[in-house]
Amino acid sequence: MKGSIVLFGPPGAGKGTQANRIVSLTSKPQVSTGDMLRQAVSSGSELGVAARAFMEAGELVPDDVIIGLINQRLKEEDASSGVLFDGFPRTIAQAEELSKIAQLSVVISIEVPDESIVERIVGRRMDPETGNIYHIKFNPAPESIAHRLIQRKDDNESTVRTRLSAYHEQTSPLASWYESQGLLIKINGNRSIKKVGDDIISELSDK
Numbered sequence: 001m002k003g004s005i006v007l008f009g010p011p012g013a014g015k016g017t018q019a020n021r022i023v024s025l026t027s028k029p030q031v032s033t034g035d036m037l038r039q040a041v042s043s044g045s046e047l048g049v050a051a052r053a054f055m056e057a058g059e060l061v062p063d064d065v066i067i068g069l070i071n072q073r074l075k076e077e078d079a080s081s082g083v084l085f086d087g088f089p090r091t092i093a094q095a096e097e098l099s100k101i102a103q104l105s106v107v108i109s110i111e112v113p114d115e116s117i118v119e120r121i122v123g124r125r126m127d128p129e130t131g132n133i134y135h136i137k138f139n140p141a142p143e144s145i146a147h148r149l150i151q152r153k154d155d156n157e158s159t160v161r162t163r164l165s166a167y168h169e170q171t172s173p174l175a176s177w178y179e180s181q182g183l184l185i186k187i188n189g190n191r192s193i194k195k196v197g198d199d200i201i202s203e204l205s206d207k
């Protein structure tokens with residue numbers, strides 16, 4: 001596959017979880033704007049300082065900040081044969097900018113109903129050493145690493161509701177935008193991690 005792939009879906013749909021398998025299949029690097037922003041916040045850079053309040057409130061970071069980050073990232077050598085976008089684009093403005101600087105092969109939309117999202121996100125934990133994502137009930141971490149797991153600051157119930165509203169108002173319109181371009185593939189994300197991953201891999205293998 002020549003172009004880039006977009007992993008699309010609401011917060012907690014499993015985009016980050018599925019990204020590893022897609023990276024192994026395609027050798028395209030994962031480009032997660034959420035991870036890039038969290039790194040900027042923890043390094044205390046100017047960009048991180050500007051983004052932090054939006055993230056903690058569950059609101060989207062302004063488009064110009066995100067577009068600047070992506071522009072820089074796509075100039076790196078490993079991005080030359082396309083990347084796996086995770087959590088980007090999230091607005092029509094971001095998608096329009098993206099269409100000027102990268103060619104997309106496919107947009108994978110992982111669909112999960114709102115009722116499942118809160119439970120998924122509130123129980124989500126991350127291993128800071130590997131970046132692997134677990135869930136206290138659906139995908140528990142091995143006991144040997146349980147002590148070092150962390151919970152994202154924005155993974156609490158009230159912030160999730162704001163993130164879901166941002167998704168419905170600003171991000172979900174992108175699905176029909178990409179559908180009209182013939183790029184959208186819908187995957188039922190309300191199943192086991194393995195089943196969802198198997199479907200994604202078989203769709204990508206056909207491309």
Ligand code: AMP
Binds near residue numbers: 089094
């Ligand atoms: P994520 O890790 O993808 O859930 O992103 C965490 C937070 O980072 C979001 O709630 C937003 O505040 C911000 N963020 C990540 N990606 C974007 C984006 N493409 N556009 C705007 N804000 C973003």
